[in-house]
Amino acid sequence: MLKIVQVAAIEMTHIKLLKTLNEKSVTNDIEVHCVSTFGTQQNEVKKQGVNYHNINIDRNINLISNLKSILKMVKLFKQIKPDIVHVHTPIAAVLGRIAAKIAGVPTIIYTAHGFYFHEGMSLKTYKFYFNIEKFIGKYFT
Structure with missing residues (x-):
């Protein structure tokens, strides 16, 4: 059975954005874990x-x-042994991808929700978050 872990910072993401995906996955005999x-x-x-x-x-x-x-996600992922970790929301996406990579999860997917980048952002802040995303995207996704 395929196992998927959905990672988001708050439960509202699972309710508002992932509900249909989660329910369809469960209906199709996919084991879904939400974090x-x-x-x-x-x-x-x-x-x-x-x-x-x-x-x-x-x-x-x-x-x-x-x-x-x-560390808690690494422990959980090693117990579950998911085929896919799908991360959402900015901080949860960074932390979840690092944990999934450490735990040896074969497929790590990131869907951007609540992106950090916006027009009023200072160049320093923009470069900070841009470089984090670039690094995590390259090595952990």
Whole structure:
């Protein structure tokens, strides 16, 4: 059976953006696992027929918190042994791709939601995030 892990920072991504994909995947006998910080609507995610895992994913750059998230995801991915890790939302996408690569997941996919780049961004900030995306995209996706 094909196993997919969907990673997002918050559960609302699983509810608003991934619900149809998750439900169709489950209907087609794909084992789906969702990872995010639990909020107040865990049951809405679980109603999709998925396995839902609570891993705190800080939505800001916080090295200690981010490293903890990576380590917890590595452990989870090694247990699940997914065929695909599909990451969403900026910080979760970076952390999830690093964890999936460390765990030896064969296929890592990134769908951009909530992109960091915008017109009012300073050149310094733009270059910072651009280089992170470029590096992670090249080596971890």
